[in-house]
Amino acid sequence: MKKQRKVKVAVLVSGGGTNLQAIIDAVAAKVIKNAEISLVISNNASAYALTRAENAGIKTAIITKKESDGSQELFEDRLIERLKNDEIELIVLAGFMSILSERFTKTFERRIINVHPSLIPSFCGKGFYGLHVHEAALAYGVKVTGATVHFVNEIPDGGEIILQKSVSVKKGETPESLQQRVMRQAEWIILPRAVELVSKEIIANRKVSK
Amino acid sequence: MKKQRKVKVAVLVSGGGTNLQAIIDAVAAKVIKNAEISLVISNNASAYALTRAENAGIKTAIITKKESDGSQELFEDRLIERLKNDEIELIVLAGFMSILSERFTKTFERRIINVHPSLIPSFCGKGFYGLHVHEAALAYGVKVTGATVHFVNEIPDGGEIILQKSVSVKKGETPESLQQRVMRQAEWIILPRAVELVSKEIIANRKVSK
Numbered sequence: 001m002k003k004q005r006k007v008k009v010a011v012l013v014s015g016g017g018t019n020l021q022a023i024i025d026a027v028a029a030k031v032i033k034n035a036e037i038s039l040v041i042s043n044n045a046s047a048y049a050l051t052r053a054e055n056a057g058i059k060t061a062i063i064t065k066k067e068s069d070g071s072q073e074l075f076e077d078r079l080i081e082r083l084k085n086d087e088i089e090l091i092v093l094a095g096f097m098s099i100l101s102e103r104f105t106k107t108f109e110r111r112i113i114n115v116h117p118s119l120i121p122s123f124c125g126k127g128f129y130g131l132h133v134h135e136a137a138l139a140y141g142v143k144v145t146g147a148t149v150h151f152v153n154e155i156p157d158g159g160e161i162i163l164q165k166s167v168s169v170k171k172g173e174t175p176e177s178l179q180q181r182v183m184r185q186a187e188w189i190i191l192p193r194a195v196e197l198v199s200k201e202i203i204a205n206r207k208v209s210k
Numbered sequence: 211m212k213k214q215r216k217v218k219v220a221v222l223v224s225g226g227g228t229n230l231q232a233i234i235d236a237v238a239a240k241v242i243k244n245a246e247i248s249l250v251i252s253n254n255a256s257a258y259a260l261t262r263a264e265n266a267g268i269k270t271a272i273i274t275k276k277e278s279d280g281s282q283e284l285f286e287d288r289l290i291e292r293l294k295n296d297e298i299e300l301i302v303l304a305g306f307m308s309i310l311s312e313r314f315t316k317t318f319e320r321r322i323i324n325v326h327p328s329l330i331p332s333f334c335g336k337g338f339y340g341l342h343v344h345e346a347a348l349a350y351g352v353k354v355t356g357a358t359v360h361f362v363n364e365i366p367d368g369g370e371i372i373l374q375k376s377v378s379v380k381k382g383e384t385p386e387s388l389q390q391r392v393m394r395q396a397e398w399i400i401l402p403r404a405v406e407l408v409s410k411e412i413i414a415n416r417k418v419s420k
Contacts, residue, residue, distance in 0.1 A: 119329060119332065119352070119354055119376075120352070121332050121333075121350060121352075122329065122331050122332045123331075140331060140371075141370055141371045142329070142330070142331075142371060142374060143358075143371055143372075143373055143374040144329055144356060144374040144375065144376050146354060146376070148353075160351055161350075161351045161352060161353055162353075163353055164352060164353040164354040165354065166329075166354050166356070166376035
């Protein structure tokens with residue numbers, strides 16, 4: 001059997017890029033074997049994630065809504081154009097702070113994945129992002145939370161679930177401490193695994209469609 | 211320090227009584243040290259749970275809505291009377307198939323606990339009971355589910371969470387197989403632990419209020 005070329009992944013970022021780093025590390029550690037990070041796109045020119053990408057020798061691009069005259073449509077047009085030009089097969093949202101339109105998600109159906117810091121369907125959907133997810137979980141008083149990697153469709157956090165991992169809530173936990181533990185114990189583990197899982201699927205489908 | 215008398219627990223059942231058995235076994239294994247099962251009440255005269263109670267030498271009572279002229283109010287009056295007469299301090303709902311009124315739950319505030327076969331707030335509330343919880347979880351496609359022990363208040367599955375435990379969903383899982391694993395790996399573990407935890411709290415509060 002001929003060795004299949006690796007799936008070309010683009011990681012979309014806005015900030016520190018810890019989830020990007022988890023993917024970079026997983027490629028180095030061969031947890032991810034069937035994919036390569038071809039491109040990192042940031043919608044924020046000063047995102048530290050860009051430095052992480054450069055340090056790992058990964059091509060970067062800055063595409064902002066501001067430079068698209070504030071138009072989400074133009075912004076997404078530019079994103080789509082770049083992703084298609086680079087023949088990207090899998091898009092990973094890694095702390096990407098922009099809600100993508102249905103047109104965008106339909107263009108890359110089952111080819112966009114996102115990590116959310118809760119066990120969906122708990123504490124997800126519109127308004128639940130970042131630290132607020134953990135604040136809501138602590139306010140509710142849950143003893144178990146976690147993270148979810150899911151396909152992205154037009155419904156916020158509504159796409160098919162790929163992987164989930166639970167994390168116990170400790171006594172005296174703050175939203176900040178919980179956020180850190182959910183990242184370390186769940187997000188950074190399941191996001192790379194999901195990249196590998198979906199990449200294998202993409203390769204398998206390539207064979208079928210030829 | 212004088213040894214405190216154990217907390218008197220009543221377990222309310224309707225069916226097979228596997229959760230009752232888990233509590234009986236936990237008392238025998240000294241997982242529960244600060245409580246004793248004083249009474250098992252069934253709202254169904256033919257519940258196998260009654261046999262389990264008798265086999266363990268526990269006092270039983272049958273109180274049905276039918277014998278209360280079909281009136282929920284009369285039925286609950288009789289339950290309350292019996293629970294008070296027996297000086298019950300903690301009520302455990304273990305597969306008890308009757309929704310209790312706010313009057314009932316307020317009478318025993320923070321003294322009624324229930325086990326629900328999901329990680330609340332997922333798949334809980336009105337309409338989510340028994341096998342349907344697991345059907346809903348599988349239909350949603352979650353990869354992690356579990357069980358929750360919570361205090362019972364007037365909102366279905368809305369009371370404060372005491373303990374939760376996660377269970378991974380396996381490939382090819384059916385609602386029945388998932389129900390079995392959630393019972394074995396979560397419900398039967400956290401329900402006895404919660405009985406012990408709440409009983410300790412009740413004993414501590416006794417000391418304070420004297």
